[in-house]
Amino acid sequence: MQTTVSNRRGGLLLLLTGVLAIALIIIVNRSWFSRIAGYWRAFPSQAAQPDLEARKVSRYGNAYILSRSIALSLERAGKKETALVLVPPTSYFKAKGLNYHVPEPAVFYYYTSLKTVRPDTKDTANINYVVSVENKDIAIRKVKDKQQLSKILAEYRKYRITL
Amino acid sequence: MNIVALLLLTLLQFISGIGVLALFRLSLRNGLKIPLALLLGVAVSSLVPFLLQLLYVPLTAFSVFSALILTALLLNLHMGRTAEQWKRMFHHIHFTMKLYELPFILLMAAIVLISVWRCYYLPPTPRDLTSGPEVLAAYAVREHTMINSVFSVDLLSTNNPYKPAFITSLQIIYKYAGFPFGQLWLSVIFVSFTLLLYQLLCQSLHRLLAGVLLLCFLAIPEMYAYTFMALFDYSNAVFFFLSVYSLTLYFAEQSRSYLYFAAWLMGIATYIRPETLVLAFFFIPLLVYRQWGRQRLGQLAQDAAVFVTPAVLLYAVAVVGYNSYYLPARYEVSNLINPHPLQLRTFFERFADMHTSLLFGSRWASLYGYFTILFGGLLLAEAVIYKLRFSATARAWLYAVLVIYIGLPFLGHLLPLLDIQHSTKRGLLKIFPLMLLYLANNQVLAKLSARLGRWG
Numbered sequence: 001m002q003t004t005v006s007n008r009r010g011g012l013l014l015l016l017t018g019v020l021a022i023a024l025i026i027i028v029n030r031s032w033f034s035r036i037a038g039y040w041r042a043f044p045s046q047a048a049q050p051d052l053e054a055r056k057v058s059r060y061g062n063a064y065i066l067s068r069s070i071a072l073s074l075e076r077a078g079k080k081e082t083a084l085v086l087v088p089p090t091s092y093f094k095a096k097g098l099n100y101h102v103p104e105p106a107v108f109y110y111y112t113s114l115k116t117v118r119p120d121t122k123d124t125a126n127i128n129y130v131v132s133v134e135n136k137d138i139a140i141r142k143v144k145d146k147q148q149l150s151k152i153l154a155e156y157r158k159y160r161i162t163l
Numbered sequence: 164m165n166i167v168a169l170l171l172l173t174l175l176q177f178i179s180g181i182g183v184l185a186l187f188r189l190s191l192r193n194g195l196k197i198p199l200a201l202l203l204g205v206a207v208s209s210l211v212p213f214l215l216q217l218l219y220v221p222l223t224a225f226s227v228f229s230a231l232i233l234t235a236l237l238l239n240l241h242m243g244r245t246a247e248q249w250k251r252m253f254h255h256i257h258f259t260m261k262l263y264e265l266p267f268i269l270l271m272a273a274i275v276l277i278s279v280w281r282c283y284y285l286p287p288t289p290r291d292l293t294s295g296p297e298v299l300a301a302y303a304v305r306e307h308t309m310i311n312s313v314f315s316v317d318l319l320s321t322n323n324p325y326k327p328a329f330i331t332s333l334q335i336i337y338k339y340a341g342f343p344f345g346q347l348w349l350s351v352i353f354v355s356f357t358l359l360l361y362q363l364l365c366q367s368l369h370r371l372l373a374g375v376l377l378l379c380f381l382a383i384p385e386m387y388a389y390t391f392m393a394l395f396d397y398s399n400a401v402f403f404f405l406s407v408y409s410l411t412l413y414f415a416e417q418s419r420s421y422l423y424f425a426a427w428l429m430g431i432a433t434y435i436r437p438e439t440l441v442l443a444f445f446f447i448p449l450l451v452y453r454q455w456g457r458q459r460l461g462q463l464a465q466d467a468a469v470f471v472t473p474a475v476l477l478y479a480v481a482v483v484g485y486n487s488y489y490l491p492a493r494y495e496v497s498n499l500i501n502p503h504p505l506q507l508r509t510f511f512e513r514f515a516d517m518h519t520s521l522l523f524g525s526r527w528a529s530l531y532g533y534f535t536i537l538f539g540g541l542l543l544a545e546a547v548i549y550k551l552r553f554s555a556t557a558r559a560w561l562y563a564v565l566v567i568y569i570g571l572p573f574l575g576h577l578l579p580l581l582d583i584q585h586s587t588k589r590g591l592l593k594i595f596p597l598m599l600l601y602l603a604n605n606q607v608l609a610k611l612s613a614r615l616g617r618w619g
Contacts, residue, residue, distance in 0.1 A: 010618030014263035014371055017615075021375050022266055028533055029382040039277045046284055052343055056286050104320040107290065109313060110298035117317045163290065163320060 056111075063101045064111055066138060070131060071112035073140050085116045085129040085140070086152065091159040096133035104163060119156035124149065168340045173351060175235050176204025181252075182238025183207060185245040187424045193255050194362035196248075198355035202401065205333070205348055205355075206431045207234060212309070212332035213481070217489070221307040224339040231336070261619070267374030274381050275357060279350040281391035286344050289394050291585075292330065295323025297393075300334030300345065309335075314491045322580075325494035327481040329435045330395065346393045353390040356401050357381070360599065363408070367603045369612035376608075379537055380599050385530045386592050395436050396589035402432040403439060404596040407563045410446065410470075411556055414453045422469060430473025437482045438574050438581065443474040445566040449559065499580050509579070513572035516583045521591065530588065531595075538598040544607045553606075560601035567594040 026033050049055065056064055070087075074080040087108070093100040102108075108116045117123060130141050130152055143149050180200030184191070191199065211230045212222055220226050239245040260268070287297045302311040309331055313324055334345035360380070364373035381387060389397040409425035412418075429446075433439040447467045454463055486494050501509065521530060542561075545553065553561065571590045575581050581590070602608060 007619050011262055014261070014615065014618050015266070018263045018266050018371055018374065021371070022270060022378065025375070025378050025382065031529070032382055032384050032387075032532060035384075036274060036277060039281065040273070043277075043280065046280075052286075055284065059286050059288060104290075104294055105317045106294040106298055106313065106321050106324065109316045110293050110301060115316055118320065121317050121319060123317055 060111070061101075062099055063103050066098075066100045067103055067108055067111045067114075070138060070140060071114040074114065074129065079129070080114055083114065083129050084123075084126045085114060085131060086119065086121075086127045086143075086149075086156070087116045087131045088119060088156045089159045089161040091162070092156060093133060095159065097136055098133055098138070100138075118161055119153055119159075120161055124153065165341045169342075169347060172231075172336070172340050173201065173204075175231055176208050176351070177201055178204070179207040179231075179235040179238050180204035181248050182235065182240075182245055185241060185248045186238060187427070188244065188420045189424060190251070193252055194365075195359060196252060198359040198362070199405070201351055201355040202359070202405065205351055205398075206402065206428075207238070208336055209329045209332045209348075210434070212303075212335045213328040216309045216328065217480075217485070222303050222309065222335060223307050227336060227339055261370055263619075264370050264374060267378060271357070271374075271378060271381060274387070275354060278353055278387065278390040279347075282346045282350045282353075282393070283342070283344070285391070287346060287393055289392050291323050291395075292393055294321040295326055296328075296330035296334055297345070299324055299331045300338060303331065303335050304338050310489060310491060318492070322494060325486055325490065326395070327434055327437060328485070329398070330393065334393075346391075349390065349393045349397065352398055352401055356596075360596065363600065364603050367612075368608055369615040371615055372608055372612055373603075376599060376602055379532075379534055380595060383532045383534045383595055385588070386595055389589065389592060394589065396592045399432050399436040399439060400593040400596060402428050402435060403442070403593050404600075406432060407446075407560070407597060408600065410449075411559045414559060415556065417457070422466060426470045426473045429470065430477040433474040434477045434481050437478055438578060440471075440474050440478045441574055441577065442566055442570045443471050445570055446470060446563075449562050453555075453559070499578055501577055501579055504577060507576070510572055510576035513575040513583070513587070514569075517572055517575075517587055517591075520583050521588055531591070534595060534598065538602060541602055541605050541607055545605050549606050554604055557601055557604040557606075560597055560604060563597045564594055564601060567591070567597065 049058075070085070071080060074083050074085070087102050090100065090102045093102065102118075103111060105116045105118065108114060117127060121127075127149060128143050130143055130149070132139050132141065132152075143152075177197075177200050180203035181196075183203040184196065184200060208231055211234055212227055215222055215226060215230055220230075287293055298313050299309055299311065302313050303309045306312060309328060318324060333348040337345040337347055357377070361373060361377050364376055368376070386397070386400075406425045406428035409421050409428060413421035413425060429439070429443045433443065447470070450466050450470060451463050454466060458466070482496065486496070518524075521527070522535065527535075545557075567590070571587050574590070575583065575587055581587065
């Protein structure tokens with residue numbers, strides 16, 4: 001009988017020690033735990049938004065939205081399948097006042113099924129469309145000739161290319 | 164519907180995992196067997212679409228799931244052995260929990276649930292994933308082959324499509340199972356690994372201490388982040404750890420099954436991240452040291468060869484063979500190797516950088532939390548109190564910690580493409596489970612465990 005009481009008391013002591021240990025771990029790692037708490041708080045709004053496209057928009061932001069809009073324009077024109085689009089780097093858009101982190105070609109293809117190249121590409125011969133900024137808006141132009149493309153490439157290559 | 168598909172897929176992986184355990188004739192108690200079988204099942208299933216691809220079988224939902232079912236059946240073909248595994252498992256099902264474990268379990272369950280939810284809910288984010296395995300898997304589902312239209316895109320900016328097919332294969336399976344973002348295989352790995360670690364800690368420490376250590380381990384920010392951001396490193400750390408664990412069992416029990424199992428697991432870790440092959444060779448001195456006196460020279464050489472062979476073979480198939488003979492554009496690995504490997508200046512620079520940028524840099528707490536301090540403090544305490552007389556098992560775990568500690572800068576020296584801010588930062592994930600298992604064998608904690616044991 002005495003052993004049972006002792007075990008119960010020991011169990012309570014261990015429970016108390018455990019709770020104190022948890023409190024200490026939380027205090028020491030408070031910035032990490034506050035991030036986890038933020039994830040918890042985001043749960044209800046995330047659960048209320050099951051739409052796949054909305055989840056992508058929320059996670060990828062402008063990189064996804066603007067890439068999709070470029071692809072959509074070419075799709076509407078019926079040119080998406082045959083297009084190889086030259087997209088200037090992020091620094092170009094920044095200089096023109098647009099917040100657009102340009103995805104690298106593989107990621108652009110993942111987002112949109114549209115084939116793109118960066119200005120440092122070796123495959124310049126097949127480029128048939130060019131993205132630029134006109135009046136703070138994204139424009140897609142068809143390449144007229146090699147001379148025009150060389151000029152555009154030379155301009156875009158002045159901007160720093162980052163991932 | 165999705166939940167049913169996930170449960171069926173997990174069950175299939177579990178059956179495959181039990182088959183693997185039977186194949187290696189491993190007899191483990193349920194607490195270890197169940198999570199380990201799940202981990203092995205994920206590893207096996209990651210090989211299936213890749214093997215189908217090697218045989219040029221179209222990767223349709225039918226072919227992938229048929230192959231997964233067939234694999235599970237084939238692995239359980241030796242009815243005598245597998246029946247024994249199943250019988251023992253159902254015979255010894257019992258679950259005990261002490262009241263003082265409850266707060267730990269509830270908090271850890273909440274942490275795990277958040278990870279699982281984010282894995283399911285959020286689309287794949289890391290650039291290494293979206294520019295490689297994820298885009299390949301997305302188009303493999305449309306075009307029924309891993310060698311798909313992604314390779315017609317300008318890939319000048321990335322080498323990610325040329326990495327081994329571990330993630331691509333799993334993403335294909337989970338996309339076909341009805342999860343458009345895939346990724347939930349990572350949750351299976353995370354949950355199973357957490358359960359396994361808890362069981363391993365409880366084997367040698369008081370459950371209260373096991374809870375404290377595991378909670379500190381879960382609170383390593385970088386480690387936790389990669390439980391829902393699908394990439395290679397967390398899975399690589401898990402299978403690397405399992406290999407080392409099996410190696411410690413080999414040293415303790417001298418059963419060659421554990422050596423074969425450790426070798427196979429190191430092969431899986433290499434399949435996930437090919438540079439692990441170099442780290443596999445770092446274990447040869449440990450093998451020789453621990454078996455010296457027990458074995459003749461020939462047997463020692465045989466053990467060493469056995470340990471590295473699966474890693475070499477999987478590297479040869481998944482990297483050399485696949486890149487050379489399957490992928491439309493060849494990715495030259497040889498160009499990436501440091502042409503002056505004997506000039507060790509870059510190694511020492513890397514070693515210093517690892518400390519100044521990562522372990523003791525301005526971001527150390529936000530990257531790795533306080534776990535390294537806990538490890539260092541308890542290591543120092545044991546070294547001082549017990550005058551460097553570590554147990555044999557603790558020494559093996561410390562050796563493994565040293566392999567990562569020295570091995571990562573060495574890899575950076577050998578392959579300059581592996582940078583500090585990404586490759587080494589994530590490569591360090593491998594060191595934490597090894598530290599944790601050293602702590603499970605720390606004599607200071609063992610003594611404290613014995614004292615706590617008197618309370619209940």
